[in-house]
Amino acid sequence: xxxxxxxxxxxxGAERDTLTEVVNICSGNASAALSQMINHIVHxxxxxAVVDKVExxxxxxxxxxxxxxxxxxxxxGDTPGVMLLMFPPAMASTLAKMxxxxxxxxxxxxxxLNRSALGEIGNILAGSATTALSAFLYMNVHQSIPEVATxxxxxxxxxxxxxxxxxxxxxxxxxxxxxxxxxxxxxxxxFLFEPEATRKILNxxxxxxxxxxx
Amino acid sequence: xxxxxxxxxxxxxxxxPGTRVRTVGIGSCVVxxxxxxxxxxxxxxxxxxxxxxxSSHKSKEKEVASNGxxxxxxxxxxxxxxxxxxxxxxxxxxxxxxxxxxxxxxxxLLDANHALGRRNTEAVRILLNQMRIPIxxxxxxxxxxxxxxxxxxxxxxxxxxxxxxxx
Numbered sequence: 001x002x003x004x005x006x007x008x009x010x011x012x013g014a015e016r017d018t019l020t021e022v023v024n025i026c027s028g029n030a031s032a033a034l035s036q037m038i039n040h041i042v043h044x045x046x047x048x049a050v051v052d053k054v055e056x057x058x059x060x061x062x063x064x065x066x067x068x069x070x071x072x073x074x075x076x077g078d079t080p081g082v083m084l085l086m087f088p089p090a091m092a093s094t095l096a097k098m099x100x101x102x103x104x105x106x107x108x109x110x111x112x113l114n115r116s117a118l119g120e121i122g123n124i125l126a127g128s129a130t131t132a133l134s135a136f137l138y139m140n141v142h143q144s145i146p147e148v149a150t151x152x153x154x155x156x157x158x159x160x161x162x163x164x165x166x167x168x169x170x171x172x173x174x175x176x177x178x179x180x181x182x183x184x185x186x187x188x189x190x191f192l193f194e195p196e197a198t199r200k201i202l203n204x205x206x207x208x209x210x211x212x213x214x
Numbered sequence: 215x216x217x218x219x220x221x222x223x224x225x226x227x228x229x230x231p232g233t234r235v236r237t238v239g240i241g242s243c244v245v246x247x248x249x250x251x252x253x254x255x256x257x258x259x260x261x262x263x264x265x266x267x268x269s270s271h272k273s274k275e276k277e278v279a280s281n282g283x284x285x286x287x288x289x290x291x292x293x294x295x296x297x298x299x300x301x302x303x304x305x306x307x308x309x310x311x312x313x314x315x316x317x318x319x320x321x322x323l324l325d326a327n328h329a330l331g332r333r334n335t336e337a338v339r340i341l342l343n344q345m346r347i348p349i350x351x352x353x354x355x356x357x358x359x360x361x362x363x364x365x366x367x368x369x370x371x372x373x374x375x376x377x378x379x380x381x
Contacts, residue, residue: 055224055262055286064223064239065361067376074323147320152376154239155359156319158223162242162262162330165286 011051011172011198018205019198020174023047025136026129027176027189033128034121034178038098041181048175051198054165057173061190062086064154069093071122072160074144075130078204079197082160083126083143085118087187089150092118095185119146125189137204160192168194216367221245221260224286228257228298229366236363240315242324242331244288244338244354245362247312248295248347249369250304256366257299259291263330264337266290288337296345309347312371313338314362316354331355 011019024047035042050060058064061084069092071085087095096114099121123146130141149156164171172193179186193201221227221237229235237245237260249256266287285291296306316335324330335354342349353360353373363372 055222058223058239072320072323144323147323149319149357151241151319151359152239152361154223155241155243155317157241158239158262159242159319159324159330161223163324165262 011049015202016049018202019172020047020049022133022136022201022205023049023174023176023191026132026191027178029128029132030125030189031178033124034180037121037124038095038180040098040183043179043181045177049172050175051170051172051195053169054161054171057161057171057192058154058157060173060175061157062153062188064152066153067151068153068156069118069148069150070153070156071118071146071148072156073122073126073146075126075141075191076144077141078139079133079141079193079200081191081193081197083122083129084157084160084190084192085122085125085187086153086190087185091185091187092150094183095121095180095187098183115148118148122146122148129189129191133201137201137208139201139204164192164194168196170195172198216365218363221258223260224262224284226257226259226285226291226294226298228255228295228302229364230255230302231367233366234363235366236361238361240360240362241317241319242315242334244316244331244334245314245360246292246295246338246342247314247362247364247371248299248309249364249366249371250299250308251310251369252308253303253305254366254369255299255302255304256364256369257295258362258364259285259295261288261291261334262286264288264333288334289341292338292341292345306345306347310350310369311342311347312350312362312364312373313342313352313354314360314371314373317356317358317360319357319359321357 031042096117174191283290283294316331
């Protein structure tokens with residue numbers, strides 16, 4: 001990874017392409033899992049990447065004042081980071097109903113059931129993403145239990161950025177937009193890593209691609 | 215129509231009468247609004263972390279403002295906000311403070327060990343006490359995000375929340 005004069009880590013074009021491709025494989029796997037779960041085609045965008053000071057990553061994640069439902073999972077192991085699933089609350093609710101088939105005992109339980117269903121969707125998506133990472137790069141990555149919150153994007157992610165900010169000035173973020181075919185459901189999957197994890201992914205990719213060439 | 219000055223995360227801004235200073239999406243971050251009712255000048259900072267010392271890395275001096283203060287950290291943000299208020303004619307001994315934020319949005323995954331929101335508000339209280347700046351009101355903690363707006367004309371602080379019921 002090249003270092004500029006300020007000491008912040010910048011990615012070369014090739015490094016950015018490599019990481020984007022790795023995230024593309026992960027999100028491809030994740031969207032296939034989602035597609036199976038809800039029995040609809042899921043479209044995903046090419047990942048968008050940003051490397052910047054921790055506080056400047058926030059606008060990349062979303063409009064700070066907009067309310068979103070966010071599913072949050074921690075990735076632990078060789079490449080510590082976080083995965084976030086973000087939706088407008090109404091779309092999160094529609095998606096939750098698709099996997100629970102609208103089963104609710106009563107209105108009081110609806111929120112808990114939706115929350116739990118969204119957490120489970122996060123679990124499965126993160127599981128397929130990390131499986132891809134492990135299989136492709138021989139990386140050892142585990143995920144935490146999911147947590148779900150609905151609030152302003154800025155308020156939900158500032159603690160996550162704060163935690164990264166305690167060990168690094170810079171964060172690397174990838175964003176993949178997705179939408180569900182024939183349904184009004186759009187959202188985004190985000191992966192955030194510290195520079196250290198980024199370096200590991202790059203090294204593992206080089207090793208892997210290098211050994212295939214031989 | 216009053217001019218609105220937006221304070222971004224890790225930012226700090228001061229306004230004069232006729233303006234409103236506003237910041238949004240306050241979670242575990244802490245926002246402090248300071249106001250001098252005599253000089254009618256005030257401002258806000260929106261800090262992410264208690265101090266640079268607690269962080270396990272060193273920020274590059276070149277990246278912070280020319281005075282060396284980075285409003286990402288509570289202690290430095292307070293220093294910078296007071297400097298800017300003084301520049302516009304305010305006096306430290308006239309200042310009154312409101313503290314907003316310090317929530318914990320993910321209690322299991324983030325706050326079990328770190329309690330960042332609580333550490334942020336603690337850092338603010340200690341510093342304001344040291345400087346003898348009275349804390350007039352406080353809306354902190356819980357698991358809810360907040361928005362804050364300070365009207366420099368009147369010194370009135372409005373704090374609001376966005377609660378989603380339709381999920």
